[in-house]
Amino acid sequence: MLFRSDTREGWVESTTALINSYLKPDTKKPVFDYSLIRLAGEPIKTFGGTAAGPDPLIRLHNHINKMFTGRAGQKLTKVDIADIGNMIGVCVVSGNVRRSAELLIGRIDDEEFLNLKNPERFPERNSYDPQAPGWGWMSNNSVEVSVGQDLDAIVDGIARNGEPGVIWLDVSRQYGRLVDAPNNKDYRVEGYNPCAEQSLESFEMCTLVETYLNRHKDLEDYKRTLKFAYLYAKTVTLIPTHWAETNAIMQRNRRIGTSMSGVANFADNRGLPLLRTWMDEGYETIKYYDTVYSEWLGIRESIKTTTIKPSGTVSILAGESPGVHWTPGGKYFMRTIRFGNNDPMLPLFKMANYKVEPASESPDTTSVVYFPIKSDSKRAEKDVSIYEKMALAAYAQRYWSDNSVSVTISFNPDTESEAVGTVLHLYDGQLKTVSFLPSGNFTYPQMPYTQITEKEFEEEGTMRLFPIDFSGVYAGMAADAIGEAYCTTDACEVKLIKENNK
Numbered sequence: 001m002l003f004r005s006d007t008r009e010g011w012v013e014s015t016t017a018l019i020n021s022y023l024k025p026d027t028k029k030p031v032f033d034y035s036l037i038r039l040a041g042e043p044i045k046t047f048g049g050t051a052a053g054p055d056p057l058i059r060l061h062n063h064i065n066k067m068f069t070g071r072a073g074q075k076l077t078k079v080d081i082a083d084i085g086n087m088i089g090v091c092v093v094s095g096n097v098r099r100s101a102e103l104l105i106g107r108i109d110d111e112e113f114l115n116l117k118n119p120e121r122f123p124e125r126n127s128y129d130p131q132a133p134g135w136g137w138m139s140n141n142s143v144e145v146s147v148g149q150d151l152d153a154i155v156d157g158i159a160r161n162g163e164p165g166v167i168w169l170d171v172s173r174q175y176g177r178l179v180d181a182p183n184n185k186d187y188r189v190e191g192y193n194p195c196a197e198q199s200l201e202s203f204e205m206c207t208l209v210e211t212y213l214n215r216h217k218d219l220e221d222y223k224r225t226l227k228f229a230y231l232y233a234k235t236v237t238l239i240p241t242h243w244a245e246t247n248a249i250m251q252r253n254r255r256i257g258t259s260m261s262g263v264a265n266f267a268d269n270r271g272l273p274l275l276r277t278w279m280d281e282g283y284e285t286i287k288y289y290d291t292v293y294s295e296w297l298g299i300r301e302s303i304k305t306t307t308i309k310p311s312g313t314v315s316i317l318a319g320e321s322p323g324v325h326w327t328p329g330g331k332y333f334m335r336t337i338r339f340g341n342n343d344p345m346l347p348l349f350k351m352a353n354y355k356v357e358p359a360s361e362s363p364d365t366t367s368v369v370y371f372p373i374k375s376d377s378k379r380a381e382k383d384v385s386i387y388e389k390m391a392l393a394a395y396a397q398r399y400w401s402d403n404s405v406s407v408t409i410s411f412n413p414d415t416e417s418e419a420v421g422t423v424l425h426l427y428d429g430q431l432k433t434v435s436f437l438p439s440g441n442f443t444y445p446q447m448p449y450t451q452i453t454e455k456e457f458e459e460e461g462t463m464r465l466f467p468i469d470f471s472g473v474y475a476g477m478a479a480d481a482i483g484e485a486y487c488t489t490d491a492c493e494v495k496l497i498k499e500n501n502k
Contacts, residue, residue, distance in 0.1 A: 006036060006037045006038050006051075011057055011091075014030065014032060014057070014061070015057075015060060015061070015064070015088065017030045018030060018061055018064050018065070019064060019068075019084070022064075022068035022071060022072050022073075022074075023073070023074075023075075023076070024073075025072050025073045032061065034054040034057070034058055035054075037051075037053065037054040037057065038051040038053070039051065039053050040052055040053030040055070040342060040365070041053075041342040050340065050342050050343075052340070052365055053365075055364065055365065056090075056091045056092075056362075056365065057091060059090075059091070060087055060088065060090075060091040063083075063087045063135075064084070064087070067080065067084075078110070078112070078113060079112060079116070082113075083125070083135065085102055085104070085138075086102065086135040086136060086137075086138035086139050087135050087138075088100075089101075089102050089135075089138035090133075090135050090138055090362070093138070093338075093362065093366070100138070101140075101194035101195065102138055102139035102140070102194055103139065103141075103142060103191070103192060103193070103194040103195075103196065104116075104139045104140070104141045104142070105142055105143070105144055105167060105191050106141065106142075106144070106164070107143060108143040108144070108145055108149065108151070108153055108154060109153070110143075113143075113164075114154060114157055114164060115157075116136060116141055117137075117141060117157075117163050118157070118160075118161075122136065128360045128445045130358065130360055130363045133360065133362065139194075140194060140435060141163050141164045141165070142163075142164050142165035142166060142192075142196070142433070142435065143164045143165075143166060143167065144167050144169050145166055145167065145168055145169075146168065146169070146170045147168060147170060147171060147428055147429035148428065148429075151166070151421070151424045151425070151428070154166070155420050155421040155424070158420050158436045159417040160438075161438065162408075162437040162438055163435075163436075165196065165433065165434060165435030166424065166433065166434050166435075167191075167192060167196065167432070167433050168428075168429060168431065168432050171429055171431075171432050172186060172189050172192075172199045172404065172432045172433075173186050173187045173188075173189050173199075174186075174187075175402075175432075176304060176402030177283065177306075177397070177398065177399065177400070177401065177402045178394075178397050178398045178430065179398045179399055180402075185303050185304070186199055186303060186304065188201045189201060192404065192433060193206045195309065195310045195406045196404055196406050196433035196435070197257060197259070197307045197308060197309050197310065197401075197403060197404050197406035197433075198257050198307060198403050199403055199404060199432070200255075201249050201253070203243065203245040203246045204246065204250065204253065204255065205241070205246060206255070206257060207236045207255065207256045207257065208233070208256075208257045208259060208307065208309060209229045209230075209232050209233040209256070209257070209258055209259065210229075210259045210260075210261055210309055210311065210314065211225050211226060211229050211258065211260050211261070212260070212261050212262050212315070212318050212320050213260050213261070213262040213263065213265075213266045213278065213320075214262040214265055214266055214269075214320060215262075215320075219278055219281060219282075222278060222282060223281070223282065223285045226258065226282055226285050226286055226289075227285070227289055229258050230256070230258055230286050230289050230290065230293075230305070231289070231293065233256035233257070233258060234256055234290070234293060234294075234302065236256075237250055237254045237255075237256060237299075237302075238297070238299070251299070251300075252300065252303075253300075253302070253303040253304075254294070254299060254300050254301065254302040254303065255302055255303050255304050255403075256302050256304070256305055257304070257305075257306065257307030257309070257403050258286055258305055258306050258307065259306075259307050259308055259309040259311070259323070260279075260282070260308065261309070261311045261314075261315040261318070261320045261321070261322055261323055262315070262320035263275070263308070263321070263323065263392065263396060264324060264325060264326040264327075264377070264384075264392060265320060265321040265327075265377055265378070266278075267392060268377070268378045268379055269378060272395065276395075276399050279396070279399040280399055282400070283305075283306055283399070283400060283402075286305050286306060287305065290302050290305055304402045304403045305402060306400055306401050306402050306403065307401050307402075307403040307404060307405070307406075308323050308324050308393075308396050308397075308400065308401050308404075308405040308406055308407070309323055309406055310323050310325070310406040310408070311323045311325075312448075313335065313337075316335065321377055323405075323406060323407065324392050324393050324396050324405060325381065325389075325407065325408070326379055326380060326381040326383075326384050327375040327377040327380055327381060328380075328381045328410070328448075328449040331375050331380050331454075332372070332373070332374055332375070332451070332452050332453060332454055332456065332457040333372075333373055333375070333449050333450060333451050333452060334355075334370040334371065334372055334373070334449065334450045334451075334452055335370070335371045335373050335448065335449060336369070336370055336371075336447065336448055336449075336450070337368070337369055337371065338359055338366050338367070338368055338369075339366070339367055339368075339369060340365060341364070341365055341366060341367055346367055346369070349369050354369055354370060354371070355369070355370040356368070356369050356370075357446075359446065360445040360446055368446045370450075372452065372456075372457050374457055381410055381439070382410075382412075382439060382451070385416070386409055386410075386411040386412075386416045386419050386420070386423055387419070387423060389407070389409045390409055390423045390426070390427050390431075390434070393405050393407040393409070393431060393434065394427055394430040394431055397430065397431050397432060398430070403432075404431075404432040404433045405431065405432070405433070406433065407431075407433075407434055407435070408435045408436065408437050409423070409434060409435070409436045409437070410436075410437050410438070410439040411436060411437075411438060412438075412439055413438040413439070417438075420436065
């Protein structure tokens with residue numbers, strides 16, 4: 001059996017053929033010649049970056065063989081679907097340059113789905129042993145619920161490790177902004193992108209653009225930025241993809257997501273009443289331009305236009321608090337970023353005495369670099385209660401985002417675990433999506449943000465040998481850490497987990 005050897009399509013075709021050889025008993029099991037794959041470190045001319053070598057694909061194929069040996073002809077289960085998606089995600093991450101993010105959506109009454117990230121129930125899937133790394137960390141897992149539904153079944157899991165997240169699909173389908181009357185425009189919605197800021201139909205793509213509230217001298221200045229941000233996002237919807245199904249949906253919906261960051265800093269420094277004014281008038285500005293330019297372009301007005309991205313690293317580089325989050329990690333913190341072991345920047349980080357260690361999930365191909373950062377925010381994430389974090393997210397969902405607000409509510413596991421159930425009931429139907437994460441340095445290995453002291457920052461924050469060109473980091477040539485609950489990736493995959501899918 002022949003495949004287009006060392007291309008993305010070739011890797012996909014080989015994995016598809018291997019899975020089908022187990023699902024279809026009359027299909028011959030393929031034999032692969034991995035010598036056709038470029039060695040690790042060789043340049044990828046058309047896609048950018050360097051090759052990861054054959055090892056990630058070999059590990060993926062070995063995992064699939066292990067999963068299905070002795071099960072020929074059986075149907076896929078929801079756990080199979082989750083595992084295959086996550087293993088593919090790990091394979092992509094091991095490729096160093098391109099990142100991957102996944103959202104698994106299941107049912108709240110599915111006990112097995114709720115425990116996919118429980119190391120006591122599934123130790124192999126959730127292992128952080130470098131010699132036998134797991135794969136369950138690759139996805140954010142959430143449950144679909146309706147307003148008024150009993151949420152008690154998920155409270156203990158959230159208190160333990162922050163999962164699952166919650167998606168109110170009924171609210172997502174019925175409403176734009178929650179301050180407005182229900183319009184049922186999005187009744188076809190099937191799920192969300194992995195960061196859960198954009199409700200999506202099957203085959204639909206999200207089109208996002210970000211603005212920064214605190215980088216403007218006044219509201220009129222911000223409205224001018226919104227005009228150009230809107231025009232950029234709307235223009236992107238004019239570009240066709242390679243898939244007819246996607247093009248049809250994009251042309252019908254013209255969905256865009258104009259996001260704002262620095263919301264928490266703005267609220268702390270200038271107050272909620274002024275924030276509401278900027279959100280309300282900003283939203284009306286975008287709706288006005290959508291009417292004008294959609295008519296001018298001869299296309300439909302966008303079904304939805306605004307959102308709150310999680311942001312993360314991008315906002316930090318812009319000097320803003322990310323999305324609706326307060327600055328993570330405290331006033332002084334470490335930001336962990338992944339680099340391929342063959343990345344030419346990695347030796348420079350080591351020579352400059354940055355902390356560098358093997359990545360827990362793929363030590364042979366990936367390393368983690370710790371960057372010390374000092375925040376200028378008035379308050380740090382750890383200083384804000386779980387109730388105030390939920391309140392600000394709901395405020396943004398009410399007055400700004402007609403898509404969703406991507407928010408990860410961090411909480412102190414020692415003092416606020418008991419409040420998880422309370423805030424879920426308090427804000428039932430006041431958000432479209434929400435996820436949680438216990439705060440602290442050790443919820444997962446190599447957390448995206450870890451708190452440090454001022455003394456540690458002074459010791460770690462100075463490059464001792466020579467300055468380093470960080471343009472590669474800013475250009476996205478690195479991957480986020482495990483436990484990145486609000487993702488900043490350039491690749492998204494959504495999976496709805498259902499029993500006995502073929």
